[in-house]
Amino acid sequence: MLPNIFHPHPYLRFMLFADIIGQQPTKRHLLEMVEQNRLSHALLFLGKEGSGALPLALAFAAYISLLPNSTTGGGREEVSLFGEAENVKPAFPKTPEAADAFMQKQPGFSKARNYIHPDIHFSYPVIPKKSGDKPVSTDYAEEWREFIGQMPYGNVYDWLQFIGAENKQGNITAEECNDIIRKLSLKSFESGHKVLIMWMPEYLGKEGNKLLKLIEEPPANTLFILVAENEDLILPTILSRCQLVKINAPDTSDIAGALVKRGNIEMVAAQQTAAISQGNYREALQLLQNASEDWQSLLREWLNAILKNGPAAQVKWIEEISKLGREKQKQFLLYFMHLLQQSIRLCFAGDNPPVSIADSEKDFAERLNKFAPVNHQQAIIEELNKAIYYIERNANAKMLFHALTIKLYHLIRNNALILTP
Incomplete structure (x- = not known):
């Protein structure tokens, strides 16, 4: 289980629009789709790790489930959210703040906020609990509620470690698809609308074709929300049936503000952490967690081993970094990328250095500029990005850092400068 820094306020539940960091245009866009009857039966919330796509889906699902399915006006008539013809034009909240106020007044809000609303269903990658099992999401319902309560900005690696998967691969199984079909065929219990949030549909194999008919012709007042990071890994047949909602990375200022408010840290430290995280709130929390590391x-x-001390020092360093674990390896490479980006900014800033750069980083960045020109630094950033990609996919750390060491040597050897403390 991951440390509490992921969840500075233990009883916070991400079911209000105010809980999501930034994303104001997207929040308003979602509310407008409801108000203007332009809501599709299937939405794809597409956002990179740490963007807040899942928390936003949680808040929107709560909002939909708490809307009335009828109004009274001379007679009881159904209210549609999906563009079908209807006689009633209800007055929907127009702003995220109004939507939050509306939700908190509804009888079902406490259930939605605690992830136990009977008409909000969840689907996510799972592993067998024992050999021969055919797992479904509801097998892990309690763990899921705890996970999204603690780590709503967490990624699939966090989730699989949370349920003890270790090196096992999570999947959304054929049995899960059958269970989704069964659940959504039932009448809603309390709400006028049923919502299914499927997190990480990238883990849905060809079995996902079982859901095509349901997604294309769903039961009345049923909404699918698929929350994904990489549309290239989603079945094209499912992708073509979804309305895309692009979730952009939060602004650096929004992440810094959230770190100050929720993590109780100083603004200067929050701004530096937010800058390194590059719009990924999860990475920002990880950086705070590893703030004591002397990256x-x-x-x-590492650079002295590459440029001065030779193969023996390189092998020793690779042994050291390979013992740190995947998350710390990523944080280290992200920090190196951050310094390179600061170095490039300094190169073009002249007498006006970036105000957010710390003195210790400024000194190191200036040294980087002395041994690698900008085009070489950009090439190094590309290599670091590739390395992070492979680390996320469980590449062998020793092999990866050995290859990266060789690449860096060839990129910078002609402009070598020993980096003394």
């Missing part, structure tokens, strides 16, 4: 000393040791 700069580790980086200096």
Whole structure:
């Protein structure tokens, strides 16, 4: 289970629009789709890790489930959200703040806020609890509620570690698809609308074709919300049936503000952390968690091994980094990328250095500029990005950092400068 820094306020539940960091245009867009009867039966919330796509889906699902399915006006008539013809034009909240106020007044809000509303269903990658099992999401319902209560900005790696998957691959199974079909064929219990949030449909194999008819012709007042990071890994047959809602990365200022408010840290530290995280709130929390790590000393040791101390020092350093674990390896590479980006900014800033750069980082960034021109630094950033990609996919750390060491050597050897403390 991951440390509490992912969840600074233990009883916070991400079911209000105010809980989501930034994303104001997207929040308003979702409310407008409801108000203007332009809501599709299937939405794809597409956003990179740490963007807040899942928390936004949680809040929107709560909002939909708490809307009335009818109004009274001389007679009881159904209210449609999906563009069908209807006689009633209800007055929907027009702003995220109004939507939050509306939700908190509804009888079912406490259930939605605690992830136990009977008309909000969840689907996500799972593993067998024992050999021969055919797992479905509801097998892990209690763990899921705890996970999204603690780590709504977490990624699939966090989730699989949370349920003890270790190196096992999570999947959304054929049995899960059958269970979804069964659940959504039932009448709603309390709400006028049923919502299914499927998190990480990238883990849905060809079995997902079982859901095509349901997604294309769903039961009345049923909404699918697929929350994904990479549309290239989603079945094209499912992708073509969804209305895309692009979730952009939060602004650096929004992440910094959230870190100050929720993590109780100073604004300067929050701004630096937000800058390194590059719009990924999960990474920002990880950076805070690993704030005691001396990444700069580790980086200096690596560069000196590459440029000065030779193969024996390189092998020793690779052994050291490979013991840190995948998350810390990612944080280290992200920090190196951050320093390179600061170095490039300094190169073009002249007498006006970036105000957000710390003195220790400024000194290191200036040294980087002395041994690698901008085009070489950009090439190094590309290599670091590739390395992070492979780390996320469980690449062998020793092999990866050995290859990266060789690449860096060839990129910078002609402009070598030893980085002394």
